[in-house]
Amino acid sequence: MDRHFNCTACGKCCFGWLPLTLNDALSHAGRFPLALVWTPVPHGTRAFALSARLGATIRLRNRRQIAVLVTPTAYLPPSFPCPELSAEGLCGIHADKPLRCRTMPFYPYREEQDQADLLLPRKGWACDTSAAAPVVYHNRIILERSDFDRERLELHDQAPTMRTYADYVLKYMPWIVDSLEAIALKPGGNVITSLSSFLTAIRQIDAADVAARQLPVLKAYAARTANAPELAEYQRNYSGWAKEMEYLAGIGPSQTPG
Ligand code: SF4
Numbered sequence: 001m002d003r004h005f006n007c008t009a010c011g012k013c014c015f016g017w018l019p020l021t022l023n024d025a026l027s028h029a030g031r032f033p034l035a036l037v038w039t040p041v042p043h044g045t046r047a048f049a050l051s052a053r054l055g056a057t058i059r060l061r062n063r064r065q066i067a068v069l070v071t072p073t074a075y076l077p078p079s080f081p082c083p084e085l086s087a088e089g090l091c092g093i094h095a096d097k098p099l100r101c102r103t104m105p106f107y108p109y110r111e112e113q114d115q116a117d118l119l120l121p122r123k124g125w126a127c128d129t130s131a132a133a134p135v136v137y138h139n140r141i142i143l144e145r146s147d148f149d150r151e152r153l154e155l156h157d158q159a160p161t162m163r164t165y166a167d168y169v170l171k172y173m174p175w176i177v178d179s180l181e182a183i184a185l186k187p188g189g190n191v192i193t194s195l196s197s198f199l200t201a202i203r204q205i206d207a208a209d210v211a212a213r214q215l216p217v218l219k220a221y222a223a224r225t226a227n228a229p230e231l232a233e234y235q236r237n238y239s240g241w242a243k244e245m246e247y248l249a250g251i252g253p254s255q256t257p258g
């Protein structure tokens with residue numbers, strides 16, 4: 001079966017969380033406020049095997065095994081546009097935009113044959129799925145696949161690093177297992193950890209450089225969310241993580257990454 005899709009550049013999908021490859025997250029650390037998003041994938045679901053390859057597997061306290069995707073993410077409130085979205089709805093860094101933006105609407109965290117529903121525009125999105133739009137998905141095969149393959153390859157390549165980080169968190173923040181267990185059966189549930197914990201765990205990355213670029217971004221978002229009670233959790237995270245970045249950048253007192 002043929003599925004048609006054309007992006008009309010309405011900009012409506014450029015709001016809220018944006019999952020990033022690790023390379024994209026680090027190279028855009030001076031642009032996006034970053035966090036690590038943990039998404040549990042229960043055993044027996046369609047996405048389990050791929051999620052286990054791209055992420056980690058964890059045994060919950062009730063002995064059930066889950067896969068967990070640990071995804072570097074531009075951590076923006078759903079109502080906030082990407083900082084690179086122009087007033088006209090266009091991308092300000094088109095030539096340099098993250099792989100995730102290039103691959104849209106396909107999603108390499110899922111199997112290739114399980115993408116059809118992603119081609120249905122969400123409410124308010126102006127994607128063209130009419131017969132006039134190009135065929136992009138045929139018999140569950142992605143036709144123009146270079147961006148999908150590149151993003152999938154990066155996700156595979158970074159998987160050992162993400163597993164090292166997951167092991168670190170499970171060792172030093174073991175309560176995360178309880179949080180994952182609490183949301184494991186709720187579709188769409190996530191646990192958030194800080195970029196500073198990631199930079200502390202993964203020694204090969206120049207933490208001071210990343211922190212120096214991330215610090216002004218977190219401070220700016222802390223200020224932007226300061227008077228919005230509905231964004232209190234974002235505000236708390238931006239403010240706390242900014243302090244941790246000051247330490248990692250070598251310009252502030254020690255904080256315990258969380
Ligand atoms: S980088 Fe560009 S395409 Fe990606 S979310 Fe931001 S504005 Fe949209």
Ligand code: SF4
Nearest residue numbers: 007008010011013127
């Ligand atoms: S919502 Fe659809 S049409 Fe609008 S920018 Fe995103 S992919 Fe393109």
